Amino acid sequence: xxxxxxxxxxxxxxxxxxxxxxxxxxxxxxxxxxxxxxxxxxxxxxxxxxxxxxxxxxxxxxxxxxxxxxxxxxxxxxxxxxxxxxxxxxxxxxxxxxxxxxxxxxxxxxxxxxxxxxxxxxxxxxxxxxxxxxxxxxxxxxxxxxxxxxxxxxxxxxxxxxxxxxxxxxxxxxxxxxxxxxxxxxxxxxxxxxxxxxxxxxxxxxxxxxxxxxxxxxxxxxxxxxxxxxxxxxxxxxxxxxxxxxxxxxxxxxxxxxxxxxxxxxxxxxxxxxxxxxxxxxxxxxxxxxxxxxxxxxxxx
Amino acid sequence: xxxxxxxxxxxxxxxxxxxxxxxxxxxxxxxxxxxxxxxxxxxxxxxxxxxxxxxxxxxxxxxxxxxxxxxxxxxxxxxxxxxxxxxxxxxxxxxxxxxxxxxxxxxxxxxxxxxxxxxxxxxxxxxxxxxxxxxxxxxxxxxxxxxxxxxxxxxxxxxxxxxxxxxxxxxxxxxxxxxxxxxxxxxxxxxxxxxxxxxxxxxxxxxxxxxxxxxxxxxx
Numbered sequence: 001x002x003x004x005x006x007x008x009x010x011x012x013x014x015x016x017x018x019x020x021x022x023x024x025x026x027x028x029x030x031x032x033x034x035x036x037x038x039x040x041x042x043x044x045x046x047x048x049x050x051x052x053x054x055x056x057x058x059x060x061x062x063x064x065x066x067x068x069x070x071x072x073x074x075x076x077x078x079x080x081x082x083x084x085x086x087x088x089x090x091x092x093x094x095x096x097x098x099x100x101x102x103x104x105x106x107x108x109x110x111x112x113x114x115x116x117x118x119x120x121x122x123x124x125x126x127x128x129x130x131x132x133x134x135x136x137x138x139x140x141x142x143x144x145x146x147x148x149x150x151x152x153x154x155x156x157x158x159x160x161x162x163x164x165x166x167x168x169x170x171x172x173x174x175x176x177x178x179x180x181x182x183x184x185x186x187x188x189x190x191x192x193x194x195x196x197x198x199x200x201x202x203x204x205x206x207x208x209x210x211x212x213x214x215x216x217x218x219x220x221x222x223x224x225x226x227x228x229x230x231x232x233x234x235x236x237x238x239x240x241x242x243x244x245x246x247x248x249x250x251x252x253x254x255x256x257x258x259x260x261x262x263x264x265x266x267x268x269x270x271x272x273x274x275x276x277x278x279x280x281x282x283x284x285x286x287x288x289x290x291x292x293x294x295x296x297x298x299x300x301x
Numbered sequence: 302x303x304x305x306x307x308x309x310x311x312x313x314x315x316x317x318x319x320x321x322x323x324x325x326x327x328x329x330x331x332x333x334x335x336x337x338x339x340x341x342x343x344x345x346x347x348x349x350x351x352x353x354x355x356x357x358x359x360x361x362x363x364x365x366x367x368x369x370x371x372x373x374x375x376x377x378x379x380x381x382x383x384x385x386x387x388x389x390x391x392x393x394x395x396x397x398x399x400x401x402x403x404x405x406x407x408x409x410x411x412x413x414x415x416x417x418x419x420x421x422x423x424x425x426x427x428x429x430x431x432x433x434x435x436x437x438x439x440x441x442x443x444x445x446x447x448x449x450x451x452x453x454x455x456x457x458x459x460x461x462x463x464x465x466x467x468x469x470x471x472x473x474x475x476x477x478x479x480x481x482x483x484x485x486x487x488x489x490x491x492x493x494x495x496x497x498x499x500x501x502x503x504x505x506x507x508x509x510x511x512x513x514x515x516x517x518x519x520x521x
Contacts, residue, residue: 174403180391181400188387191349192453193375193404 001267008145009263015151017259018159019218023232024239025166025251026210032183032246033203034097039108040088041211042233043115044080048212049219049228050123052076053130056220060132069133077216081209089204094197112229120226128224148221155217162210163252170248179203183246238281244294254292302327302490303348303457308357310340310347310514317343319514320357325490325507327456330483332501333494334519335511341494342384344511345459349381350374361457376405380454384461384494386442390435394426394445397434401452412452419448422481425474440471447478454486460493464500472500479504 001009027041055072088111096104137149170176181189182199190196214232222228239258243250261276272279284292303325310318318340325331333341346352348359350371359366361377369377388397398419402412420427426448429437437445443463450458463479464472482489495501498508508519 177392177396177400178404181389184389184391185387187351188383188389190351190372191375191381191383192401192449193372195372 004143004145005267006264007143008147009267010260011142011145011147011152012266013260013263014256015155015221015259016263017255018155019214020232020235020239020259021159021252021255022162022214022217023211024236024243024255025162025248026207026214027233027236028240028243028246028248028251029166029179029203029210030207031240033179034093034200035101036093036097036104036108037101037237038207039105039233040111040115041108041208041236042229042231043112043119044084044208044211045215045218045232046119046224046229047084047115048077048080048215049224050119050128050215051080051212052216052219053128053224054123056130056132057128060130066132066136069136073133073216073219074213077209077213080212080215081205084212085205085208086201088208089201093200093204097200112233116226116229119229123224125226128219130224131220133220151221155221158213158217159252162213163249166248175202235277238277240291242281242284242291244291247291247293250291250293302329302362303492304358304360305344305348306358306360308344308347308359309355310343310352311355312343312352317352317514318347321511321514321516322357323507323509323516323518325457325492327488327490329507330491330493330505331507331509332498332505333492333509333511333516334496334498334501335494336496339511340514341496341511342461343514344516345381345383345461345492345494348374348457348459349379375401375453377457378453378455379457379459380450380452381459382443382446382450382461382463384465386439386446388434388437388442388445388449390433392434393431394434394437395430397445398426398449398452401449405453415452418485419451422451422485423448423478440467440475443467443471443475444478447475451482454489456488456490458482458489458491460491462494462496464495464497476500476504 023045027038030036030038052073055076056069059068059072060066092107092111096107134148134150137154139146140149140152170180178194178199179202181194182196186196235258239251239254242254242257257280258277261280262273265273265276305321305323308318308321321344333344335341343352347354350369361379364377366374366377389400392400398416399412402415407415423444425444429441429445434445447460447463463475467475493501493505510517510519
């Protein structure tokens, strides 16, 4: 492998990790607070991506100022997260919080299947391309390699902003600290007067918005086809398992491990590409079953 | 101030509390004495709304709390320190205390005054302020949990086995803190659970004995 190829693989890996991180961190936050493994998280990614593509294509067709596509991507993410997230949490999840985990898993899986069909109904099965945002930002040359500025600069920057923003939100704001408190000990948080139900809604909307943001930002770089949600949720589960459930910073590192592992595999052993995320996961879990940064749960009676 | 009338609690089909009936008046200190499994913790959890009643009534002040959801009970002026401390490890000691007040919507001045009072009653917390709550020792943690309950306890204070597992020196200091609490906040209705009544001799006004979920009032 030449140094140039290695660099290319690294850049690819980082761009990919940025997307995976945004989706996975939402999943891990939702699990941390609500103790629900939300399979439908992948649907938010997919619907966020399709909505973003529609907005981008619509704006371009209408001949609007092309730079409007960037606020358009953001709008798609926030819209999907806020509307769909609120609906699902209030109408469905509030009914199953006290049920056993198996049932919760089944319900979110059902939601995932339903949304998968909704998505086919709305957007059909033919691939969508909406690469306008990538063309707009142009290419950047890095030691002889041309690389899209969208993937080289925009994606990692947004992921970094999400990471830093989440950290500040969770530590510095009262809403954020309520989320942290409920994550650690829901009953004690309630004893202090924290309305866990409201914290659940806030967390679910925030986490879903992050998944939709991952989708919206991924949409210009790939062709959208049915099944992208399923691919992403499986990958996110791997990231969350590697990092340890509920770990925000850990999710960033785990996403990088998977992103880089995958992109290097593409150049070195392409046939391994698909299994690399799971190889990384298996190795990590064999050594640390609670994940890299996970803490062993204390059992409470 | 705190009144339990014929309270019944079943947990997963087991009858845990049977017609529990007692009153703790404003300014009164009551000890709930009983062996492990007698129902002490469940009594306090029922007051906090974590163990649903199958019969009976709990009133704080003159208010029946049946319709008050668990997260609004703290707002009635109930401070609760569970036996296993349950501090938030993600925050420092002061952060744990302040969170309680912030959740209740106290403004900065009120909360600062409240914090000053807590540090006055529990001076050992002053040096722990910036320590991550996950790193304090078990005994120190009990003090922090007491401080956190104090931030919220306008009317009622529930302490679940505060002396359990405390080294003698710390138990001594904890008892002193409780005396200071009694001086500074003479109006609080205080309930302390304990398995060893000797520890609370001379400090409590009412001894309540609980056995297999039934409470009898004994002479203090």
